[in-house]
Amino acid sequence: MHAAGLRFRLAAKTLPGKPDIVLSKHRAIVLVHGCFWHRHEGCKYTTMPATNTAFWMAKFEANINRDRRVRKLLEDAGWRVFLIWECEIAVAELKRLRDRIVSGT
Known part of the structure; x- marks a missing residue:
């Protein structure tokens, strides 16, 4: 993501659930679930x-239950929340995720 020009923070302690990846410029959060x-x-x-x-x-x-609660809190606060599963992590999937974040969808 960084190589694609996306700047982010990891495990932001100021947000509910300490999301894995926070892209403030895009009001986007990426949750990486095992x-x-x-x-x-x-x-x-x-x-x-x-x-x-x-x-x-x-x-x-x-x-x-915690995942549902945290996601709702983040969305209610105006964040777009993207979820990626551990088994789905591949270069092609990360590129699609990057494209969705940048396009605002």
Whole structure:
């Protein structure tokens, strides 16, 4: 993103949820979610640990609820929020994301 001319901050502590990437000029935020921790539906990396299942189910549900809450807070504050999953990170996907940020869509 930096090579494409986009300037950003990482883990902005002043915003809800400390978003991964903040592009202030574009009023855009990029959340990079790990498939395991944030429960990417249908992803091969979204596995369930074999032991202590009740703990893990509660932990994952709390993560999902927090993600929803943080996204709503950011959007209500006027930020455009983009989500990219860990398994989707590839050069082509990052280029498409960059194009969407710059175009304002």
